[in-house]
Amino acid sequence: HKFNTFLKIHVPCFRLDPISALLISLFGVFYFYDVKAPFMISRCMPYFIFYSMGYLTGRHILSLIDMEHGIKTSRQLGLCGLTVFILCWFIKSAYxxxxxxxxxxxxxxxxxxxxxxxxxxxxxxxxxxLRFLHFYGVNSYIVLGMHEIILTIYLICYTNLFGLPGISGGIIILILTTSTLWPVIQILNKLCPQLIGKNELWK
Structure with missing residues (x-):
């Protein structure tokens, strides 16, 4: 919020909204994804819109899901999400x-x-x-930041030993990745909570 306010004050033309987030993400998809950049900025850009939408609308969407605006509205939102998902899956499969x-x-x-x-x-x-899902949910920053590193290591090892993973191999790698994330989350929560969104970075 402070960063967005700073940009609005000092860069009048800047406004963080879904359109600008989508344009930045699409630029990352088409022109920047394979460019070598520090801190994997080029790989992060295509996903910028998800963080932006979470920042801009996340709390409102959660309030709708929690039926703060009525059970009918919550059901309509859920049905809308299901319809869009099925429609997109059909379009990608058929065209x-x-x-x-x-x-x-x-x-x-x-x-x-x-x-x-x-x-x-x-x-x-x-x-x-399914209670373990709550643990990964409240530590989603670590999961998002670390899962691909751990997953890639297991994928390389599995491929060298057994070849490309099928469904069973994918399930094995998923279980190994999820299991490894558990101690990683515990360690990062203890050693550097400021860097994973648990405490204020600057005080």
Whole structure:
């Protein structure tokens, strides 16, 4: 919020909104993704829109899901997400889209999938065999930042030993990655909470 306010004051033309976030993300998809850049900036740009939308609308969406605006509105939002997800999946399966349209459909599909996952986890994580999901949910910064590093290491090892993973291999790698994230989360929470969004970085 402070950073956005600073930019609005000192750079009058700047305004963080879904359109600018989408343009930045699309630029990352088409022109910057394979460019070598420090801190993996080029790889992060295509996903900038998800963080921006979470920052701009996340709390409002969660309030809708929590039925603060009525159960009917919550159900309509959930059905809308399911419809968009199925529609995007059908379009991608039935039509050979160009790179630009394919990217837009993929963005819509991922947004709908995230929405459906929020609904699923909200109403199912209290089940005994799904309680571990709450732990990963409250530590999502670490999961997002570390999962690909751990996943890549296991994928390289598995491929060298057994070849490209199929469904069973993918499940094994998923379990190994998730299991490894558990101690990593515990260590980072203890050693550097400021760098993973748990405490104020500057005081």
């Amino acid at each position: 050979n889209l160009n790179h630009f349209l394919g990217a837009l459909v993929s963005y819509a599909e991922i947004f709908a999938f995230i929405l459906l996952m929020i609904y699923l986890l909200k109403y199912s994580y209290k089940l005994p065999f």
